[in-house]
Amino acid sequence: MSEAGNAQRAATIAVLVENEAGVLARVIGLFSGRGYNIDSLTVAPVDETGRISRITIVTSGTEMVIEQIKAQLDRLVPVHRVADLTMEGPHLVRELALIKVVGRGENRVEALRLADAFRARVVDATTESFVFEMTGAAEKIDAFCALMRPIGLTEVSRTGAVAIARGPRGLN
């Protein structure tokens, strides 16, 4: 196989599935059973009846492996549609994070200053702690957490990526 064939790439894959029992286990079992990576996975119902869920998976692998992942996902019985957002064109990827920072004095002031710069919102505060809420690309959240670490970062809860294509085209 050529060098190019062995090159790894990341892929953000959107999967529309029938919202039935066990569907998430099926998707996760596929990844673990066949040795694929999951960097992040999110899932929630997205249509008005609650019958369709959207799973967003961030994975990585060679081009051949990523094509396999898509084909394997697509042949699961409850899967409606599989889209490789990374390949299909410009798209938005967002993640939501809740970040707890504990500290007093100058560290509190610094935490607020940084939050402001990153457009993180304070959603909970005590005299010795803040919980910040922020959305953005994973890298932005990583950077924010890295800055908070020396000034009292205590706990992080992240949703994992959700993604959608830019422009009028819908995924149905």
Place this chain on the structure above:
Amino acid sequence: MPAATKPASTADALTMSGAEVVLRALKDQGVEVIFGYPGGAVLPIYDALFQQNSIRHILVRHEQAAVHAAEGYARSTGKVGVVLVTSGPGATNAVTGLVDALMDSIPVVCLTGQVPTHLIGNDAFQEADTTGITRPATKHNYLVKKSADLARVLHEAFYVARSGRPGPVVIDLPKDILINKAPYTEPSTAPHRSYRPQTEPDPEQIRKAVRLLKQARRPIVYAGGGVINSGPEASRLLTEFVRMTGFPCTNTLMGLGAFPANDPLFLGMLGMHGTYEANLAMHGCDVMLNIGARFDDRVTGRLDAFSPHSKKIHADIDPSSINKNVPVDVPIVGDAGRVLAALIECWKAEEAPQQRQVLAQWWRQIEEWRAKDCLRYRQEGRIIKPQHAVKRLYEITRESGRETFITTEVGQHQMWAAQYFGFDKPNRWMTSGGLGTMGYGLPAAMGVQIAHPDALVIDIAGEASILMNIQEMGTLAQYRLPVKVFILNNEYMGMVRQWQELLHGGRYSESYSAALPDFVKLAESFHAVGMRAETVDDLDRVIREMIAVDKAVIADICVAKDENCFPMIPSGAAHNEMILGEDQEGGVAGVTDEGKVLV
């Protein structure tokens, strides 16, 4: 059960128990026979079975055998095989059969009992997380938690099992769902909400394929189990296409019978124990047409040396099989039969002439390879060579003119059966290809015999494999199934012994079949007929007697103990590095440590 064809109206919708709904749905799906074993959780279904007579139940002796029997039934008829087992151990015993059906794409619907819904998750008696356990063992599975879903799920399961790439489907049925009243709905013709596999090939891909094939100088057709699964018409079309083009054709283990073995265009089986000519033609071809096969590791050998100079066309109904192991140039998603029909039509329409003269050159090369006569063996002395036993079995059954179905267990005898028994029609050969399940052959033969009561059904077995499901001799007796078990008895797990000889310095670790039963007496104790051939002088007589007896038979054929199965592509080697029988002495050069890692 209500009367046979009465449509279920809303008025009487809730007069049926869940168990009755299950049987009604099976009946409406055309099910005539189910293979099963009762137990607490499925008693309501057994009670309903007792009170009807449109569906026949075959009582097996172990749940694994129920699934293999359903596989044999399915593979020899093209219908969906149906299994009924209880919860807990009933379901877990069925798992091997389910994975077997998954690997070989056999349509099976397996109904499993489950503890009542209010006890699920409580570690109740005979509870197992059946849907959890069988999720990776099936094409799809269901747990019915609401009576309202029952009929729909049953019909959907049959659709999923037989559509696209076929496979096993489990329906887990809690006992309260079986007892409570449930509404019945007839099979729906509405398309499935999410599962709609593509069967019709893209015409543009067909045109690309035909253009490549017309220019081919060294073409080969490599056809697999997908052709069998598509139905007998696909095999007819494959034969038409190959004869029309004059191309050489090879079949995978699962594809045997898709193209007539007695046709001069047939190169035999390919792969690890395939013929020299088939493998070298695969290696040397410039255009390969793969129809319904999946570039399995047993076929390709070392991937980076697999058919290095060819353009590859791959037609498969399962898009995930394409570009999985081997990158291809022209992918075609579609049903094998539809693809072949489209190829034939396009081939006729396409004006470009075929390279007939260069094709003749290619055939001269192939004939040189064929002249090696790689399946040659020497039957000398009185000890029966296993190859000779299969060859005589083939010749004598052929002379008898009887419709013959062959199943096998797994190991050397299986490969010898594939090499020396010729199949001219599809659906006559049942073997465990993907999973390699020892113990498959006897129950599979049972299923075949149920579907074809008047046919000659033979399980070509090894003495080790047959013991893995020997209890099914009881089922043969109960239903008077005249299955013939033809044991090539070399007192070894032959394939294990062969690998130990070739790869592990002849250290025969645990591969000797010690303390074997007396198979003749064993047959008799199960109300069958036992026979033995100890020397080559007995062989033909035993085969003829075995065929003539209208009862189950175990024929114990004592064969040479140290015979190896050749030709062979050693693990980690390429097609052009295969070893032939006479070259084997002194072990296998060419097996690297990397190769030893492979199974």
